Every structure is written in C-alpha cells, then in structure tokens.
Amino acid sequence: MSVNHAADRAGAPDLGELRRRAAEAARPEREEGLIVCENLVRIYQTEGVEVQALQGLDLAVARGEMVAVIGASGSGKSTLLGILSGQDVPTAGSAEVAGHDLLTMKRRDRLAYRRGTVGFVWQQTSRNLLPYLTAAENVMLPMTYAGVKRSERRNRAGELLDLMGVGYCADRGPGELSGGEQQRVAIAVANANRPRVLFADEPTGELDTATSEEIFAALRQANEELGVTVVVVTHDALVSEQVQRTVRIRNGRTSTEVLRRITTDDDGAQELTAEEYAVLDRNGRLQLPSEFTERLHMRKRVRLALETDHIGVWPDAAAQRAKADADEVQAETEGDDA
Numbered sequence: 001m002s003v004n005h006a007a008d009r010a011g012a013p014d015l016g017e018l019r020r021r022a023a024e025a026a027r028p029e030r031e032e033g034l035i036v037c038e039n040l041v042r043i044y045q046t047e048g049v050e051v052q053a054l055q056g057l058d059l060a061v062a063r064g065e066m067v068a069v070i071g072a073s074g075s076g077k078s079t080l081l082g083i084l085s086g087q088d089v090p091t092a093g094s095a096e097v098a099g100h101d102l103l104t105m106k107r108r109d110r111l112a113y114r115r116g117t118v119g120f121v122w123q124q125t126s127r128n129l130l131p132y133l134t135a136a137e138n139v140m141l142p143m144t145y146a147g148v149k150r151s152e153r154r155n156r157a158g159e160l161l162d163l164m165g166v167g168y169c170a171d172r173g174p175g176e177l178s179g180g181e182q183q184r185v186a187i188a189v190a191n192a193n194r195p196r197v198l199f200a201d202e203p204t205g206e207l208d209t210a211t212s213e214e215i216f217a218a219l220r221q222a223n224e225e226l227g228v229t230v231v232v233v234t235h236d237a238l239v240s241e242q243v244q245r246t247v248r249i250r251n252g253r254t255s256t257e258v259l260r261r262i263t264t265d266d267d268g269a270q271e272l273t274a275e276e277y278a279v280l281d282r283n284g285r286l287q288l289p290s291e292f293t294e295r296l297h298m299r300k301r302v303r304l305a306l307e308t309d310h311i312g313v314w315p316d317a318a319a320q321r322a323k324a325d326a327d328e329v330q331a332e333t334e335g336d337d338a
C-alpha cells in the first residue's frame with residue numbers, strides 16, 4: 001500500500017513544482033541574441049531638469065551581425081552605446097550583452113567587461129589612441145592589461161594592423177598618421193582582446209567620403225574575419241546603406257528597421273532589396289514613421305482593420321478632413337501660381 005502511495009506522489013507534481021511551472025508559463029518570452037535590450041530607460045537629471053534619453057527601447061542583435069544605428073541628433077544613440085559598452089548604467093529595463101546583465105553588474109565586473117567583452121571606437125580620432133605610443137604599442141596595451149605574453153602581444157598587434165591594412169604604420173606615432181589610418185589602428189586596438197562586440201560611435205564622422213569607405217571596409221573586415229559583432233552609430237548614409245540591418249532610433253525608442261538582402265531573379269541577376277519594418281514590442285506597440293503619419297495627417301487616433309494577411313491602418317475622420325483641407329489649399333496655391 002505504502003509503495004502505491006509513493007508511486008502516486010512520484011507521478012503528481014508537488015506544490016513547489018506547480019508554482020515553478022506557473023511562474024515559467026507567466027514569464028514573458030525573452031528575445032534571443034548576443035545583445036538584448038528590453039524596455040530600456042535612461043533618465044538624466046541635471047539641475048533639477050529630467051531628460052528621458054531612452055524611453056523603453058527594445059533591441060536584439062544576433063551574434064556575428066553588423067548593425068548600423070541611426071537617428072536624429074539627441075535621439076539617444078550615444079546614450080545607448082554608452083550603456084551597452086558598460087560606461088553608463090541604465091535607469092530601468094533590461095540590457096544584456098554576451099550573457100552579462102548590465103543593470104546588476106558589479107563595479108569590478110564592469111571593468112573586466114569593458115576590457116575583455118567589448119571594444120570601442122570613438123568619433124574623435126585623437127580619443128582612441130595614446131599619442132606617446134606607436135600604433136603597435138597602442139594595440140598591445142589592452143593585451144598587457146589582460147596579461148597576454150609579450151611575444152604574443154607583438155604577433156597579434158602585427159596581425160591586427162595588417163588585417164586593417166595599416167601594417168606599415170606599426171612603428172609610427174598617432175601624430176604621424178592620417179585620420180583614416182588612426183581610425184583603422186583604433187579598430188585594431190578595439191579588437192586586441194578578442195571582444196565579442198565592437199561598438200563604434202560615428203567612426204567616420206570627422207573623415208571625407210573616400211576615407212570613410214576605408215574605415216567602413218575595416219569594420220566589415222573585423223566583422224567577417226574576426227567574427228566580432230559590430231554595432232555602429234552613424235549619420236553616414238554610405239555606412240548605413242551598406243549593412244544588412246539599419247535600426248532607427250526616434251525619441252529614445254527603436255522605431256523602424258531597414259533590412260537589406262540580395263535576391264536573385266529567374267535569370268540569375270542579383271538585386272539588393274531594402275525593406276522597412278516597424279518594430280513591434282512585446283505589448284504590441286509600434287511606432288509609425290512620422291513621414292507616413294504626417295503625409296496622411298494622422299494624429300491621435302487611427303482606424304485599424306484586420307485583413308487575412310495584414311493589418312490596415314487608416315486615417316480617422318478628423319485626419320481625412322485635415323488632409324482634404326490641405327489638398328484644397330495646395331490646389332488653390334498651384335492654381336494661383338499658374
């Protein structure tokens with residue numbers, strides 16, 4: 001008898017197990033990726049004034065991706081990069097990079113994270129390199145902190161500078177390098193300790209078009225050859241249009257993404273297609289591009305219609321009236337001009 005009771009108990013989950021299962025079922029599904037930000041918030045307080053630099057930003061970047069982050073000045077791009085690179089701490093939400101929780105990370109772990117897990121390239125060429133060291137010494141420096149042997153440091157520095165196409169600059173100081181060469185050395189420095197992610201904040205901002213292309217090629221080289229995931233903040237259309245994925249930040253939130261892919265038609269001709277997507281968060285919220293809503297005078301409310309394979313978003317009656325009025329004014333203006 002007692003054996004049967006034991007068997008019954010073994011088959012039926014106990015209260016603790018039921019609670020665990022309920023908690024599991026209630027837990028929202030997590031995004032997957034090397035970088036995952038959910039509902040990320042960063043509020044700055046200066047002289048009693050509150051600035052919400054990030055207002056619930058969602059972002060997921062897969063391992064090995066190269067992503068461009070774009071957005072108007074003040075939209076929160078640098079704030080995001082500051083958090084992801086471990087230099088700043090978010091106010092709320094969650095941010096995880098290569099398994100590191102950036103909200104709860106301790107001071108000591110933060111230093112190790114900045115030195116080993118991520119690499120950083122700044123816009124100001126002078127900020128990336130120490131002026132009294134040669135290019136090779138600059139690349140070796142982070143490896144010294146990481147305790148890498150001298151011979152290995154030298155070899156790796158040589159390899160990285162060669163990969164970035166600036167091997168010939170190894171024994172020169174930053175003052176003897178062009179802006180483009182300095183940035184390519186900076187990318188080598190940022191990759192010295194084999195980081196999982198390379199962050200670059202406007203790395204081509206101070207450079208002309210031809211040089212920008214070289215820097216972009218060097219970033220791409222690092223992404224493809226070293227396997228490092230790259231997140232680059234840029235105003236430069238040349239850069240953002242050449243990556244597979246561009247994420248646009250608006251008012252501290254990710255608003256739209258452009259995904260680019262190469263398609264091959266029946267005749268074998270290849271074509272690059274770019275499609276714009278709005279980001280849908282876990283609560284079903286999405287931000288419509290202002291170019292779209294302004295064109296149709298959409299303001300406070302839109303009409304939704306569920307179709308079999310898409311959702312239609314329509315202007316409400318007020319927006320339709322506003323658009324009709326605007327069209328009338330435009331027609332009159334054109335009539336006057338004619």
Ligand SMILES: Nc1ncnc2c1ncn2[C@@H]1O[C@H](COP(=O)(O)OP(=O)(O)OP(=O)(O)O)[C@@H](O)[C@H]1O
Pocket residue numbers: 044045046051052053071072073074075076077078079080
């Ligand atoms: N340390 C700070 N203290 C107070 N406010 C700040 C601070 N850093 C950024 N901000 C504010 O937060 C908002 C986002 O700034 P952020 O620098 O992240 O924007 P950005 O998109 O990188 O802009 P830009 O393209 O001009 O560099 C802005 O309103 C900015 O003024």
